[in-house]
Amino acid sequence: MKYLLGFDIGSSSVKVALIEIANGKIAATAFSPADEMPIAAPKTGFAEQDPDRWWQELQHALQKVRQQVAFQGDEVAAIGISYQMHGLVCVDKAGKPLRPSIIWCDGRAVAYGNKAFEALGEDFSLSNFLNSPGNFTASKLKWVKENEPELYKKIHKVMLPGDYIALRLTGEATTTVSGLSEGILWNFKTRSVAKELLQYYGIDENLLSSMVPTFGEQGRLTAEAAGILHLKAGIPVSYRAGDQPNNAYSLNVLQPGEVAATAGTSGVVYGVTDKVEYDPKSRVNTFVHVNHTDAQPRYGILLCVNGTGILNSWLRKNFFAAASYADMNALAAAVSPGADGLQFFPFGNGAERVLENKDMGAMLRGLQFNRHDRGHVARAAQEGIVFSLQYGMEVMQQMGMQLKTIRAGHANMFLSEVFGKVFANTTGCTVELYNTDGAAGAARAAGVGAGIYPDFVSCFTGMNVIKKLEPEKGLQEQYRNIYGAWKHMLQSNL
Known part of the structure; x- marks a missing residue:
């Protein structure tokens, strides 16, 4: 039997799904911890989590999956990652987190984003980034630069939560265009890194991780990670996306006019369009969707x-x-x-x-x-x-x-x-x-990214309206x- 593994790194728990490639059925699914992971709030409006806690809970959830299905490490063909969006993880040259992750619901950077929105110009920001810099990842990094300057000097790479898990799996610091867009680190007009915002914030572009495709080989499981997870070294990590674009993918929401919703820790409605659209007040936000290409643009309008x-x-x-x-x-x-x-x-x-x-x-x-x-x-x-x-x-x-x-x-x-x-x-x-979740969606997507499924249609075999x-x-x-x-x-x- 051959399987696909999906990891979904949430703020409440980490979920793991095991999908049978032959029939698309969910063979097993589990989450950890049993109670929600804590969110630290050292000050009013702050929200932080330990990135290594995500890694530990991933291991625990995978162990629970093994209790349901006794699969062998070499039976896993590919791995996909879904993750809580907009977080900031700062690592040193050894890949170790320098501080707790500033996660999606942390409000400390609002003032920095608002100031950047005004300084760069609202029209410029909206037409180039499709959003105000607001409270997103780039603004959180600016907060670290201003408030923790000694720690900031030690940063080798900054990444999103899913990028950190990919680092633990592959040993490589990488990110995606979709990921950069969710951090307001992507310029939609120039189709490149948002240099204007980085320059305004005084942030070195070299702190960003290198880009890999959303679907496709993003690295391979290292011997160290394989030993920890009891898997075979060399398994490709072939998909990565934020939890809401991934939730839409898991529900086969890929074409203009299709809409997905989720109501976990946060609640989201996410609609797909092929047009560059934005809300002038940034009350809802536009990001690059997982199946976006230059020839067939796909954007996700996200209400959170x-x-x-x-x-x-x-x-x-x-x-x-x-x-x-x-x-x-x-x-x-x-x-x-x-x-x-x-x-x-x-x-x-x-x-x-x-x-x-x-x-x-x-x-x-x-x-x-x-x-x-x-x-x-x-x-x-x-x-x-x-x-x-x-x-x-x-x-x-x-x-x-x-x-x-x-x-x-x-x-x-x-x-x-x-x-x-x-x-x-x-x-x-x-x-x-539907009988699906983010972890199952990430597993199916990994099958597309690894070339196991020839297209987006075939990977949804086994998913039904219930x-x-x-x-x-x-x-x-x-x-x-x-x-x-x-x-x-x-x-x-x-």
């Missing part, structure tokens, strides 16, 4: 809300300690739409792009001690998450995106029937749920009113 699954997780830890997520979903389902007037605003996980990089904090509004219980709170939270996504989807629609059918994996918040119904009826979209949610006329009208009241309250507090 930081506080989605992390809100549900926070509620469980602090208010539902004895309950499972399934228990919470059952409590939410017992409450009528609108949660009897209780409103949850889930913006408690750093600066929110859709709110123009404001960090307004989460808010529970309308709580009545004699009317509301835990079920109301659980339902208001799930509704608030959907409403925050709808708020951003309206920006995407203003940019010309047609949102009719949205594909998602049957995972995370979409395991909740309440969440799925609220999503379909608030957005007015048909929701298709549930379809359609808007219901009565509920759709009801949620239009409930969302309208929520949106009015949000805007009055911005």
Whole structure:
């Protein structure tokens, strides 16, 4: 039997999937740790993780996969990597991290990005980078340069979280065009590194890793890594992408007009276009999609809300300690739409792009001690998450995106029937749920990158729609009113 391995480096956990090449079925999947990985916040607005913790949890998750399928190391034909986007990892000449990774939801660099946006010119930034430098990787590196100058001098290479895992696997410091675009390190007009932003920040271009293709050989498993992972040295790493472009890929969202969604720690709606489009306020962001070529351009318009699954997780830890997520979903389902007037605003996980990089904090509004219980709170939270996504989807629609059918994996918040119904009826979209996840998508993509699958179509054998949610006329009208009241309250507090 021959297999493909996919690694998905999240901020909550690391997931591993093993795909059978012959039939495209998921042979095994696992994640580690069992509880969410910690996110350190040494100061308000900061969010950091230890890159070596990702590497350790990858090993643990792979061990769990082996407990399900006793495969041999030489049966793995290729490896793919998906990873949490926008993070910054700084390594020395030995490839060792010099500090914890500044991850995607860290807000410390907002002021640097805003200043660069103004200095370089909004029109220039948007037409060349398709985004404000904002709170992305380049701006995080500027923060390190200004606030940790002695550490900055020791940096040999800077990389994204997935680039660091690729370094651990192959011993080579590399990145991709898609990765550079997510860090605002890519100029779409010149089709080259964003030299103008680097020069403004006073950052040496040589700190960037060398570029490799998104699909194709990016390096081979070293003897050291093979020994640690009990795999065969020389296995190609043949795919790498940020978690949201990869999530779209895993759902076969590759062509203009197709849309994917996910609701893990953060919530994302990601639509594909062949046009260079951007939001003037950078409330949603445009990046290079995984299947982009000069001949057939493909861009991903990404809406991200930081506080989605992390809100549900926070509620469980602090208010539902004895309950499972399934228990919470059952409590939410017992409450009528609108949660009897209780409103949850889930913006408690750093600066929110859709709110123009404001960090307004989460808010529970309308709580009545004699009317509301835990079920109301659980339902208001799930509704608030959907409403925050709808708020951003309206920006995407203003940019010309047609949102009719949205594909998602049957995972995370979409395991909740309440969440799925609220999503379909608030957005007015048909929701298709598939038997896939980011790790499985990365494994399939590795098969394309290694030439095992001849095209994008053949790699999706074994992936099926397992549930379809359609808007219901009565509920759709009801949620239009409930969302309208929520949106009015949000805007009055911005």
